[in-house]
Amino acid sequence: MFGVIISGRPVLTEPQALSPTQYAFPLPATPSFSHIVVFLLPGTQLPPDTAAGVYVQIPPSSEFRFLGAIANEKQSAIFKVDGVDPAAMVDPATGQVAPVTLGVSVEPVARIAELMNAKQAQQQQGGSSGMELVRAGAAAANPISTKVLAQRIIANAFNFLASFAGNVGPGGQEVVPLKSFQDWWAKFEKKIEMDPGFLERGDQA
Structure with missing residues (x-):
């Protein structure tokens, strides 16, 4: 569940x-x-x-x-x-x-x-001790759908990882190093700590 x-x-x-x-x-x-x-x-x-x-x-x-x-x-x-x-x-x-x-x-x-x-x-x-990023629907004043939230997270990851893409193999397949994803997650987690509401505003910077 x-x-x-x-x-x-x-x-x-x-x-x-x-x-x-x-x-x-x-x-x-x-x-x-x-x-x-x-x-x-x-x-x-x-x-x-x-x-x-x-x-x-x-x-x-x-x-x-x-x-x-x-x-x-x-x-x-x-x-x-x-x-x-x-x-x-x-x-x-x-x-x-x-x-x-x-x-x-x-x-x-x-x-x-x-x-x-x-x-x-x-x-x-x-003082704040770190409320959750997304409040329960019963308590949210302006709820954002799970689909929109997921789209914003994916967009944030794509924008960061795109610059690390490179071509490998005979067909020139585009790949992204795993470390780049790890770097994105560290940056994403830090941004959540500093500004928990940035996804709700649609800020992808």
């Missing part, structure tokens, strides 16, 4: 099912990361009047912190995750770094709206 992407890692699409409405993704803390993409798998629809709350638990804390939500109207989001410090997450019993746990819970829209409002109020009091 849900998928998760962390830069430089394989896409995760098979969470642990804790209940019919609750799922968990154990995420190795190394290498360290600061953003997580959560999305509905193609063809997936949440039940009417529900949204999927996204939570994170970072050792040594046992509490789950609310990050935001996705919904049928907003099927993907990028969340900023603060506090992933592998050096502080070593399990004394095993000597190994404990994993981060990402939780996804299907809940009534009204409950998600309450959590979103509480999070927003907390940020206004203590």
